[in-house]
Amino acid sequence: MPQRIVIVGGGIGGLETALSLKNLLPSSANITLVDRAEYHSFIPSIHNVVSGDIRARDIQIPLALVLGLRGIEFVHDEVMSADVAGKNVILPARVLDYDYLVLSSGAENNFFGVQEAETFSHRFRSPEDAERIHADLCALVDERSRKCSVIIAGGGPEGVEVAGELLDMIRKRGYGHDLREGRISLQLIHSQDNILPGFPARAQNFAREYLLQKGVTIVTGHRIVEVRQDAVMLDSGVTYDASMLIWTGGIQPNRLIRELPLAKDPDGWLKVTDRLHSPDNKSVYGVGDIVSIYMDDRPLALTRLAYHALDQALIAAMNINSHLRGRRDVGYAPKDRPQLVSLGKEMGICSRKDIVLTGQWVVLLKKIVQARYLMTYLSKPALSALASSIPAGGFRQILRMFSPL
Ligand SMILES: Cc1cc2nc3c(=O)[nH]c(=O)nc-3n(C[C@H](O)[C@H](O)[C@H](O)COP(=O)(O)OP(=O)(O)OC[C@H]3O[C@@H](n4cnc5c(N)ncnc54)[C@H](O)[C@@H]3O)c2cc1C
Structure with missing residues (x-):
């Protein structure tokens, strides 16, 4: 059977x-x-x-x-x-x-039981979630008469990458000035003391300095304990306005x-x-x-x-x-490979064990990894379907047809 x-x-x-x-x-x-x-x-x-x-x-x-x-x-x-x-x-x-x-x-997503977080957060786990964030954020920042405060909950690689992309997007739409002047604000809130937990200290510090210098406010060591439609409250009692909340904190x-x-x-x-x-x-x-x-x-x-x-x-x-x-x-034994984290289009971090390298090349490398991945999954099945549909001996004839005269 x-x-x-x-x-x-x-x-x-x-x-x-x-x-x-x-x-x-x-x-x-x-x-x-x-x-x-x-x-x-x-x-x-x-x-x-x-x-x-x-x-x-x-x-x-x-x-x-x-x-x-x-x-x-x-x-x-x-x-x-x-x-x-x-x-x-x-x-x-x-x-x-x-x-x-x-x-x-x-x-x-894990919302850790935070009241209303599930209702008022944008999730960030699928391409469709990312499209919704893009569309809603465009609408928000384009309303020039209104303040726009974006809160990113979670300072792991997902939160850090999303912060980098938002910075790029704000600049690309011509609102770099509004970020500097405070009409638009980006805040990354992370419950632990350092963003990028599990990464070497040099990678954590680099990401922190880079994002701070580009205009992101980073709040560490505090958890979000309450979410409202237009604000979040931390365990310190401090409340931040939130035109948009993007939840990347925990799975x-x-x-x-x-x-x-x-x-x-x-x-x-x-x-x-x-x-x-x-x-x-x-x-x-x-x-x-x-x-x-x-x-x-x-x-x-x-x-x-x-x-x-x-x-x-x-x-x-x-x-x-x-x-x-x-x-x-056979048994599974995990292999250690470099982790690539982008901080927008111009900067990225490549980290493996204690080695940390930075530069725009990381962003390009990430794109190559993506292209290679997608091509593999498109071409592998197509090639093997093609191979199994060609009758025995047919390969040689086909190759002859395509070879230069
Ligand atoms: C924003 C983000 C950035 C990331 N960046 C990196 C990175 O740079 N490098 C890296 O190595 N990893 C990264 N990861 C982690 C990586 O994406 C995951 O480890 C990987 O996708 C896990 O693969 P999976 O097959 O377990 O789950 P997934 O890829 O999540 O696939 C699960 C599938 O199951 C389907 N499904 C779920 N429930 C059901 C159901 N009940 N019935 C039918 N279908 C169902 C879903 O539709 C989905 O297609 C990132 C993750 C996120 C969220």
Whole structure:
């Protein structure tokens, strides 16, 4: 009987899992990917959508196309829950049976129970969120008779990148003077003592100095405890006006993961072994932001990043293949790679362990990473679909047709 593999989520981890499984498994295996979104998005570039530099569609690939070309079924729907004992996932109008389930449904904003934060914040987790921020901010700053105060909640890489893009956008629209004179203000509020937590001190200080000098106000060591339609209040009691609040501070697993009857870590992330399956159930794998990987009963300290999701996808696919074929599985060991953070179009930080480099080249490098990523996902399936549709011996004839006379 052909094996059925269902993947929940066609983001960075889910798409890579699907394509890797297609390469590894026998052609009789049925691979189905379910995503509530029609498009796969390259999330690490959404800050560029905020400034209007690019549009959402520039960093999105239609999942039906990229999967269809490889003979992987795409179901455009929301997974409501999963019955891990009965081995099926439940969609609003149907049920999908599986032999192996890969969960890769990503993270969502965590508002830490702050009153009204969910109602009045702009989220910053998808290209569509970034487009809304762009449109609303354009409308706000263009109203020249009104003051415009933008609050960014969270000073991690997302908050810092969004601050850099907003600075660019304000300048590009000709409002640099209004930022200097105070009609427009940008404030970054971060609960810890230093922005870019987890980065070397030199990167933290560089980002802080750069943004301060460009006109961003940075408030550290204080949490937002209350949000109103037009203001935020900090735990210090200080209140700031907020024409717009952009929430980048913190993530949590989404409802699907929270409600699954599988082992979780204390924060609700899906617990998996270093083989990337649930310790409770060897038919359920997890990759990407949703997982908390345990080695010898201790969780790995791992930042939730795209390149970890990609590496985990490959290991999960290899282990499903090994399990099916009765071979030994392999353990996941995180690799350390440089992290790139942009501070607008003119400056960026490249950091790995204690090495910190800065310059505009980082921004260009980020763009190359993005282009390479999108091209890989468009060209890999197209090339392999082309290759499998050419009959044996046909390659030579085709090459001869295209070779110079
Ligand atoms: C603003 C921002 C900037 C970032 N910058 C970087 C960076 O520079 N470098 C880096 O390495 N990482 C970066 N990251 C982190 C990186 O984007 C994530 O680590 C990565 O996207 C995780 O991949 P994933 O597959 O786990 O989840 P995602 O890519 O989030 O994909 C999850 C998918 O699941 C789908 N889904 C969710 N629930 C359901 C459901 N119930 N039913 C059906 N479908 C569902 C969603 O539609 C989505 O397509 C950034 C993240 C953000 C938010």
